[in-house]
Amino acid sequence: MISEYLDENKTGIVVHNPRGKSKHEIECIIKTIAVLLKSVDPGGFLYDEEIKNIELKKSIDRQDDFIENAINSDGEYLVDFINKYNKIINYALENNSEEEKEEVSIIEIVYGILPWIPELYDEIDGLSYCELITRVISQHSIVDRFKTKILVSKNEKEYQKSLKNMYYGVILPLMGPKSKINEDLYKTIPQENLLNIMTIHQSKGLEFPITIVDVSSDFKRNHNMQRKMRYPKEYDDVSTIENFLRKMIPDIDWGDRSGLDPLFDDLIRKYFVAFSRAQDILILVGTKTSISKKIKCISLGWDRDENWKFESNYKNSKIVMLRSQNDTD
Amino acid sequence: MIQTKSKPYVIPEYSLTGDLLSFLTCRLQYRFYNMGKMPLSEPVQLWFGEFIHGVMEQGFLKWKAGELKFPCEFDDVEPISEEVAHHLEARGLHPNLKIFSYKKKAKRDLTKYLANRRAFESIRIWGPDLYPLISKNEIRLKNMREMKNYQPDINRSQYYTITGVADVITSIDLNKLGDDNKIVKFLKNNERINELIASEEEFEIVVDYKGMSRPLYNNESSSTWIQHRWQIDTYMWLRKMQSQSEGIKTPIIAGVLLYLNELYPSKDDLIDIIEQTKNFDTDVPADDHNIELMSHKKQPEQEYKIERSIRVVPYDEDKIKESLSRFDDVVSEIEECIHNENSSFKNVSKQWSGNEFKRERCVACDLKNICEDYSKEKNENRLCKFD
Numbered sequence: 001m002i003s004e005y006l007d008e009n010k011t012g013i014v015v016h017n018p019r020g021k022s023k024h025e026i027e028c029i030i031k032t033i034a035v036l037l038k039s040v041d042p043g044g045f046l047y048d049e050e051i052k053n054i055e056l057k058k059s060i061d062r063q064d065d066f067i068e069n070a071i072n073s074d075g076e077y078l079v080d081f082i083n084k085y086n087k088i089i090n091y092a093l094e095n096n097s098e099e100e101k102e103e104v105s106i107i108e109i110v111y112g113i114l115p116w117i118p119e120l121y122d123e124i125d126g127l128s129y130c131e132l133i134t135r136v137i138s139q140h141s142i143v144d145r146f147k148t149k150i151l152v153s154k155n156e157k158e159y160q161k162s163l164k165n166m167y168y169g170v171i172l173p174l175m176g177p178k179s180k181i182n183e184d185l186y187k188t189i190p191q192e193n194l195l196n197i198m199t200i201h202q203s204k205g206l207e208f209p210i211t212i213v214d215v216s217s218d219f220k221r222n223h224n225m226q227r228k229m230r231y232p233k234e235y236d237d238v239s240t241i242e243n244f245l246r247k248m249i250p251d252i253d254w255g256d257r258s259g260l261d262p263l264f265d266d267l268i269r270k271y272f273v274a275f276s277r278a279q280d281i282l283i284l285v286g287t288k289t290s291i292s293k294k295i296k297c298i299s300l301g302w303d304r305d306e307n308w309k310f311e312s313n314y315k316n317s318k319i320v321m322l323r324s325q326n327d328t329d
Numbered sequence: 330m331i332q333t334k335s336k337p338y339v340i341p342e343y344s345l346t347g348d349l350l351s352f353l354t355c356r357l358q359y360r361f362y363n364m365g366k367m368p369l370s371e372p373v374q375l376w377f378g379e380f381i382h383g384v385m386e387q388g389f390l391k392w393k394a395g396e397l398k399f400p401c402e403f404d405d406v407e408p409i410s411e412e413v414a415h416h417l418e419a420r421g422l423h424p425n426l427k428i429f430s431y432k433k434k435a436k437r438d439l440t441k442y443l444a445n446r447r448a449f450e451s452i453r454i455w456g457p458d459l460y461p462l463i464s465k466n467e468i469r470l471k472n473m474r475e476m477k478n479y480q481p482d483i484n485r486s487q488y489y490t491i492t493g494v495a496d497v498i499t500s501i502d503l504n505k506l507g508d509d510n511k512i513v514k515f516l517k518n519n520e521r522i523n524e525l526i527a528s529e530e531e532f533e534i535v536v537d538y539k540g541m542s543r544p545l546y547n548n549e550s551s552s553t554w555i556q557h558r559w560q561i562d563t564y565m566w567l568r569k570m571q572s573q574s575e576g577i578k579t580p581i582i583a584g585v586l587l588y589l590n591e592l593y594p595s596k597d598d599l600i601d602i603i604e605q606t607k608n609f610d611t612d613v614p615a616d617d618h619n620i621e622l623m624s625h626k627k628q629p630e631q632e633y634k635i636e637r638s639i640r641v642v643p644y645d646e647d648k649i650k651e652s653l654s655r656f657d658d659v660v661s662e663i664e665e666c667i668h669n670e671n672s673s674f675k676n677v678s679k680q681w682s683g684n685e686f687k688r689e690r691c692v693a694c695d696l697k698n699i700c701e702d703y704s705k706e707k708n709e710n711r712l713c714k715f716d
Binding site for chain 1: 331332333334335339361364365366367368370371418419420421423670671675676677678679695696698699704
């Protein structure tokens with residue numbers, strides 16, 4: 001939204017926010033998926049029978065022109081690359097017994113596609129997308145009985161199973177919210193005049209003359225679903241496991257700290273990191289509702305005893321309220 | 330007044346093997362696989378390197394716990410191999426089933442599954458002499474060095490941290506060891522080390538396992554041969570710095586590289602050894618008897634294999650300074666590549682070109698189709714037969 005707003009208003013400010021985009025907006029990822037599907041599934045089994053997500057189907061369909069016309073720097077056509085794999089698969093489906101099955105490596109195809117998608121290897125953001133794609137494939141290979149290969153022989157059922165494994169184990173997770181760009185891959189933050197949007201984790205060790213921190217725009221309501229992100233009330237899965245493991249370590253004296261203390265500490269540390277990035281000006285942005293409705297947030301200065309030290313500051317109008325044109329809150 | 334944004338101050342950290350040696354092997358592969366953390370499509374060499382390290386490490390732990398005794402049989406080592414292979418699978422590193430077998434297949438044909446066989450030979454041959462000497466294993470080493478030719482516009486800092494993991498530090502007390510220990514025998518065979526030993530009763534050596542064959546040696550001009558020297562010299566320096574900071578006075582007198590593939594060469598390796606001997610490309614040439622055996626695709630004598638598998642590098646301050654300086658140069662080059670990449674944020678692959686073409690590495694590389702150097706080689710038609 002920020003980059004769109006800045007673009008529309010011709011500010012000339014470019015945003016650097018590799019984690020902020022939806023995967024469907026990242027063309028090079030969609031291109032990779034589309035080419036992969038065309039290469040290993042010439043019969044369209046996955047597209048016709050398994051892909052139910054309309055947004056994904058539309059994103060894939062958008063690539064038809066690209067696939068038809070893409071030429072790499074050596075003058076080679078992408079369709080020829082795809083046809084090469086189609087021939088291997090069609091031949092094996094007709095002729096190969098199970099003992100002679102053809103094993104087509106998904107990750108090998110992804111690396112093979114690179115010459116036609118230069119943004120994946122020639123741009124820093126693209127390299128992080130390329131790492132994401134190959135990481136998802138590699139992680140799935142640990143649990144995949146097909147080891148992220150498409151197995152092709154006259155046994156069409158096995159072929160289709162390996163295709164489905166690829167779809168459910170690689171493509172869907174890749175497009176899902178849990179697969180994230182690895183920020184540690186960025187050795188430095190861009191130095192030119194870019195508006196860097198990053199996670200608090202990525203900002204560790206850095207400093208900026210002006211830092212803007214979002215403290216409450218996700219917390220318009222006092223909803224249990226987001227409590228752990230602003231003011232934990234109960235253990236989540238991770239802290240449940242940690243608490244269980246703590247009991248197994250008798251040497252540590254936990255003192256009077258309750259099981260929720262570490263969760264509060266984590267949040268406090270996180271916002272301490274965020275707030276201490278500013279050299280000159282720190283701007284906190286959020287919604288008026290989180291303040292008017294007194295939604296408990298560590299980021300707004302609530303302590304773990306449910307006291308809000310920030311309240312008097314708000315009442316004394318030391319906060320500058322910035323309203324956008326669309327702010328109905 | 331609002332300041333302008335300052336350049337972030339970062340002291341970069343470089344791993345000896347993960348960064349410096351990888352960069353020297355191929356810049357583009359380094360950018361993708363090391364910096365970029367991408368997996369290889371067929372990590373055969375990576376798998377084997379991790380596997381053999383893991384086997385030697387696990388073998389030591391089992392021996393220390395009294396679960397592995399010497400002399401050992403194939404069946405004693407096979408469970409160790411399988412355990413290590415399972416651990417690697419959990420990290421996404423799958424074995425090449427042409428060289429490794431989980432099932433008892435490996436025992437039925439001990440010549441076929443090279444990885445299983447080499448694991449057994451490594452522990453059987455070196456375990457009895459090496460394991461009793463080990464004082465520490467998998468030791469993390471770290472120290473800081475000045476950035477050579479520091480340029481504030483290019484380098485991220487005036488310093489960099491160099492890290493490494495030494496496979497083994499051995500503490501040798503000659504009063505307690507006999508000459509029948511093979512490690513001590515090879516140390517004493519080296520004149521320079523003999524001089525160093527003469528004045529010390531107890532000393533340390535750094536040992537590094539290599540899941541590969543002995544590199545070519547031809548008046549020390551082979552790059553792999555030299556790079557291994559740099560590596561072991563750097564480990565010795567790092568260990569010395571660490572010992573000094575911990576108040577340990579035991580001197581380090583040598584580094585030892587164990588080229589474990591030599592303990593069971595493949596058929597292709599046997600041909601290579603014969604060629605190296607004929608061309609004077611090795612510091613451990615085969616005699617006529619072993620050449621005769623190898624030309625009939627038989628394994629050479631064990632004594633010869635042992636000699637080929639060990640390389641002893643004496644502690645030498647001047648040579649260590651030189652090795653460290655070479656690595657300082659490598660760090661400067663990497664810093665420059667990173668700077669060039671970050672200056673443009675595009676044309677990334679170009680910033681990591683300038684690699685030496687090596688057929689055996691490049692033809693099978695995942696990145697060959699985006700590599701400028703490979704493209705040059707291809708366009709000059711040197712590759713059409715093999716591509």
